[in-house]
Amino acid sequence: MPEPxxxxxxxxxRILADRGDMLxxxxxxxxxxDCAAAGxxxxxxxxxxxxxxxxxxxxxxxxAQPRRxxxxxxxxxxxxxxxxxxxxxxxxxxxxLAVAVIxxxxxxxxxxxxxxxxxxxxxxxxxxxxxxxxxxxVRQTGELEDVVPILRRAKGPALVVLKVSPARDPLVLxxxxxxxxxxxxxxxxxxxxxx
Amino acid sequence: xxxxxxxxxxxxxxxxxxxxxxxxRGVLLMQSSGVGNCINTLALAKVCSFPLLMxxxxxxxxxxxxxxxxxxxxxxADSLRLTGAIVHEVDEPDAAAPGVEAAARIAxxxxxxxxxxxxxxxxxxxxxxx
Numbered sequence: 001m002p003e004p005x006x007x008x009x010x011x012x013x014r015i016l017a018d019r020g021d022m023l024x025x026x027x028x029x030x031x032x033x034d035c036a037a038a039g040x041x042x043x044x045x046x047x048x049x050x051x052x053x054x055x056x057x058x059x060x061x062x063x064a065q066p067r068r069x070x071x072x073x074x075x076x077x078x079x080x081x082x083x084x085x086x087x088x089x090x091x092x093x094x095x096x097l098a099v100a101v102i103x104x105x106x107x108x109x110x111x112x113x114x115x116x117x118x119x120x121x122x123x124x125x126x127x128x129x130x131x132x133x134x135x136x137x138v139r140q141t142g143e144l145e146d147v148v149p150i151l152r153r154a155k156g157p158a159l160v161v162l163k164v165s166p167a168r169d170p171l172v173l174x175x176x177x178x179x180x181x182x183x184x185x186x187x188x189x190x191x192x193x194x195x
Numbered sequence: 196x197x198x199x200x201x202x203x204x205x206x207x208x209x210x211x212x213x214x215x216x217x218x219x220r221g222v223l224l225m226q227s228s229g230v231g232n233c234i235n236t237l238a239l240a241k242v243c244s245f246p247l248l249m250x251x252x253x254x255x256x257x258x259x260x261x262x263x264x265x266x267x268x269x270x271x272a273d274s275l276r277l278t279g280a281i282v283h284e285v286d287e288p289d290a291a292a293p294g295v296e297a298a299a300r301i302a303x304x305x306x307x308x309x310x311x312x313x314x315x316x317x318x319x320x321x322x323x324x325x
Contacts, residue, residue, distance in 0.1 A: 023216075023217075025213070045216055047239070049235075049238050049239065049242070050208075050209060050235065050236045050238055050239035051235070052205070052236075053205070053206075053208070053209035053212075053236055053239060054209075056206040056207075056209035056210045056213065057209045057210070057212050057213040057216070057239075058213060059199075059210055059213060060209065060210035060211055060212060060213025060214035060215075060216070060217065060219075060221075061213035061214065061216050061217045062213075062217075063197050063199075063210075063213075063214060063217070063219070064213070064214045064215075064216070064217025064218055064219035065217040065218070082206075084201075084202030084203050084206065085202070085206055087202050088199065088200070088201055088202055088206055091199075091200065092197075092199055178242040178243030178244065179243060179244050179306075181243065182215075182216065182243045182244065182245065185216050186215075186216060186218070189216070189217065189218070190218045194218065
């Protein structure tokens with residue numbers, strides 16, 4: 001299969017454009033930087049570790065805030081480490097939770113080694129088989145507009161795999177002070193009294 | 196209250212972090228064999244000062260018949276302490292409720308990790324007999 005042409009920074013910026021009151025959780029590594037590059041936001045919770053946990057952080061948030069859209073933006077390596085979370089989410093079926101997997105088929109943080117998605121493992125098919133309501137895989141720029149509404153509005157749980165070019169982008173680092181990220185998120189969501 | 200079954204215990208560490216971000220609180224229940232599964236993910240609670248309350252039923256600790264349970268059971272409390280968790284070990288039924296209440300208070304008021312370990316001495320031992 002030819003190398004995907006989608007550029008990850010443009011994909012993430014499009015998904016987050018005019019995001020309204022959406023709550024966003026990012027998986028460690030490049031998706032965290034991509035979301036920071038799209039514009040830092042108090043309602044972004046950036047993971048810098050705890051690999052494999054992005055979807056379950058999103059699940060806890062989605063259950064606590066059932067009227068808000070929760071979008072998890074993570075990478076293929078991070079998602080592969082937490083595959084069981086797809087089964088847990090499918091069993092709970094939160095209709096406000098969506099997952100965008102920015103899939104470059106590489107472990108970008110450790111030297112661009114191939115992940116299992118590069119060997120053909122199909123994350124959208126796994127999510128569909130687990131019981132996600134909406135799943136899709138995007139390879140072409142022209143298909144991006146079709147899946148933005150799935151991520152932003154469709155009844156979840158939804159998972160979209162976005163096959164992107166392995167090209168590296170300049171680092172854009174958001175804060176990594178954990179208490180700062182937690183407290184600013186809670187205050188933006190729950191009010192100034194929340195700490 | 197939501198009760199959510201997990202595929203592996205560390206999902207609960209992450210889920211309760213997300214719930215706290217959204218203004219809710221919860222408790223993670225597991226068997227001691229799950230403590231090892233949680234270790235790396237506990238960094239999330241520790242580094243962000245998320246409150247985390249865990250209740251752990253012990254295996255491999257007292258009179259265990261299955262030797263495969265013993266290695267993790269014997270290091271569960273020390274492993275939790277190494278992560279920075281506050282550990283209350285309970286081996287009398289009357290001490291269980293006060294232990295959980297104390298752990299909840301210290302976790303939720305301070306953004307700390309607290310675990311209550313329920314001993315096999317009071318839970319009894321699985322004997323693998325019909």
